Amino acid sequence: MIALEVLQKLYLTACEVELQAFKPGNVSVYADGHDMTVADFRASAEVSAGPLCRPDYSLGEKIYYSIKATREAVGCNTNLGIVLLCAPLIQAASMLASGETLRQALTRVLIQTTVADADWAYRAITLAAPGGLGSSCAEDVREKASVTLLESMKIAAERDRIAFQYSTNYQDIFDFSIGLYYNVMRKRIGRNWAAVSVYAGLLSRFPDSHIERKYGDRFSGMVAAKMASLSDALDRADDPEQLLPLLYRMDQDFKCRGINPGTTADLTVATVLTALLEDALGHGRSASQYDCR
Template identity: 60%
Template sequence: MQAYEYACEIELRAFKPGNVSIYADGHDMTAADFRLSAEQSASPLTNANYSLGERIYYAVKATREAVGCNTNLGIILLCAPLLLAAEKAKTASELRVMLADVLANTTVADAEWGFRAIALAAPGGLGKSDEQDVAVKPDVTLTQAMRIASDRDRIALQFISNYKDVFEFLVLRYNAKFNRWGDAEWAAVAVYAAMLATYPDSHIERKYADLYTDLVMDKMALVDDKLSKTDKPEQLMGLLGKIDSEFKSAGINPGTAADFTVVTVLVAQLEQLLSG
């Protein structure tokens, strides 16, 4: 539970252009909303008596009751399988092995709970699906449902790739920057920038299609490049602030990249704890 809340806090302390942080609220949400969401969702997410699907649903329900909006659906979807895997892993090297086992053994009941959670969170731009729409009772497992959505949603893609983006890209970026700067918050900024420079953000794409894809990728590629060259990342605060204002004035919220930032910090924390 502490590792999860730590990851949420570090992500909130990272200045992520377009997203909510301690430096800037946005999109009718505040840093306080996200702190409360982390606190309220932590207990259901780590409840050993709950199935994976129940953890997801009750974490979303607790969040919704606390803040009245969708602050952390993506975070919950990404972190729930990982936290379950961490309970089974005895070493850091076993974490991803156990995660693969969790993802391979999701159930139709997990999908039903997950669909209820998504419907309750009511994420922006969800729309309708011809196959396994969340408004309809599923007849596939949660992982199978994620496979159907994986071509349009980066979070869903993790369920069928055993979190490839996280383990083979983002955690490596986080650890390298943390080792270089000794600062978890700036290492988290580097994760966020790298994600947005490399992949279109699912949250933005759902809302605007590809209207802002090139703009966001170009701006964050600039940030990613500057971060790769500096030993003093705090010197980029002005640039981050400028891009933050530009994104928010256009209604651009890279929410998926923020969700990946949380789960990346969580993996780093869990691997450290399992190595101890």
């Protein structure tokens, strides 16, 4: 179990690491974009940290009140995906049983979700009004929930990568992206570049839900190819700062086309948070265990 103030600090750290990472097409300290700024994301992290870590809130309440606070602070959807992914991780870390791993606790949190959790989450999603939300014949978020939050996420898993994490106990993170993070950390070039590696690795392998809601698969192949080449360049680079010109070109190209891999950025935050939580719990794993290339 991790203390409340430590949970908040780790969440804020994960959000800041993701902003410090140069993620082509997304907002970072290197470049704003899509009518959002780094200041918007920092404010969103600050105001959502309290509700997300509040011990007397249910999982659904953590999600809703975090998004409500964000909406009141910045007036736009900066962190719905981040909150949806981080809330169960924070819940799991705060109720870890003796001898239990973070992923085992996460499994328990997800299995124990309720219809009320789904209702709170639906309210949060409707309030955030993410681009390309659309409607669904099954469990439309504009209606009252009739299934648990986990069951709802399973329904949406084929079309949404965040919902897929719920339905697979965060498979992309625990079985893939956290390995990329630790492999870069082993090189001692910093968490920010580890986050870039996570972002590029995920995008090279999995289509981004946010992009595909807006454009279908029109850009999926191109984005995957560019991110695969970036992953290779990061792997070969002795000094990743040398890749900044490449990253600026990619960023400009994506933003000129209106491409924003927002879901992958959210998964990057969740990956960093997972690693920070595991380290805080004394469960941090050696990078030598991983080979995600």
